[in-house]
Amino acid sequence: QKEVEQNSGPLSVPEGAIASLNCTYSDRGSQSFFWYRQYSGKSPELIMFIYSNGDKEDGRFTAQLNKASQYVSLLIRDSQPSDSATYLCAVNMDTGRRALTFGSGTRLQVQP
Amino acid sequence: EAQVTQNPRYLITVTGKKLTVTCSQNMNHEYMSWYRQDPGLGLRQIYYSMNVEVTDKGDVPEGYKVSRKEKRNFPLILESPSPNQTSLYFCASADRGLSNQPQHFGDGTRLSIL
Numbered sequence: 766q767k768e769v770e771q772n773s774g775p776l777s778v779p780e781g782a783i784a785s786l787n788c789t790y791s792d793r794g795s796q797s798f799f800w801y802r803q804y805s806g807k808s809p810e811l812i813m814f815i816y817s818n819g820d821k822e823d824g825r826f827t828a829q830l831n832k833a834s835q836y837v838s839l840l841i842r843d844s845q846p847s848d849s850a851t852y853l854c855a856v857n858m859d860t861g862r863r864a865l866t867f868g869s870g871t872r873l874q875v876q877p
Numbered sequence: 878e879a880q881v882t883q884n885p886r887y888l889i890t891v892t893g894k895k896l897t898v899t900c901s902q903n904m905n906h907e908y909m910s911w912y913r914q915d916p917g918l919g920l921r922q923i924y925y926s927m928n929v930e931v932t933d934k935g936d937v938p939e940g941y942k943v944s945r946k947e948k949r950n951f952p953l954i955l956e957s958p959s960p961n962q963t964s965l966y967f968c969a970s971a972d973r974g975l976s977n978q979p980q981h982f983g984d985g986t987r988l989s990i991l
Contacts, residue, residue, distance in 0.1 A: 799979055799980075806985075807984070807985070808967055808982040808983060808984050808985050809920070809967070809982050810982075811979045811980075811981070814979050853919070853920070855920075864910070864922050864925065864935060864936070865920075865922070865980060867912075867919045867920040867921075868919060869917060869918065869919035870919060
């Protein structure tokens with residue numbers, strides 16, 4: 766069973782701090798990695814995607830990928846209360862089926 | 878506005894009564910997919926479609942049917958719904974190769990099967 770693992774949280778950080786969200790995946794052949802944000806009862810919203818080892822920055826968000834360790838993370842700088850949500854890690858594990866395998870998500874709480 | 882539209886947004890129905898959840902996208906995407914989301918289990922793929930008339934099973938296809946007669950529409954059919962299909966359902970679409978294109982999600986359909 767190919768899996769994507771995330772700590773369910775909640776991860777609580779004070780406003781203005783850096784939030785670090787982590788994700789590991791089981792399929793060494795995975796090529797594409799996505800971070801989605803989901804507010805309660807709403808649909809997943811794409812934040813970032815990363816395909817190559819290293820860091821990718823977009824505003825306050827940085828995605829980090831280490832394929833050797835099968836590890837992808839999302840850093841949120843200057844966290845705001847509006848960042849409070851569940852963050853879903855998704856991995857394209859089966860390019861033939863073009864399916865995304867999702868982790869169960871990490872709930873982030875940013876305290877004012 | 879680029880969007881994926883699902884209907885209905887909410888539905889309460891009874892066991893065995895056939896229902897269809899519609900999904901339509903206006904982005905001319907080739908790839909469409911259905912997911913269900915359950916607490917603690919995350920999003921799981923039900924069915925997907927690479928293009929018109931091309932559909933295939935995902936991880937949890939039992940009890941569901943789909944069709945793709947037009948590029949923009951991808952309805953999800955529950956022929957004989959059961960209580961274990963009570964869930965939050967999302968339709969998603971993506972352009973051509975998923976490996977370098979993210980999926981765009983609809984607003985979701987909350988189904989309750991009594």
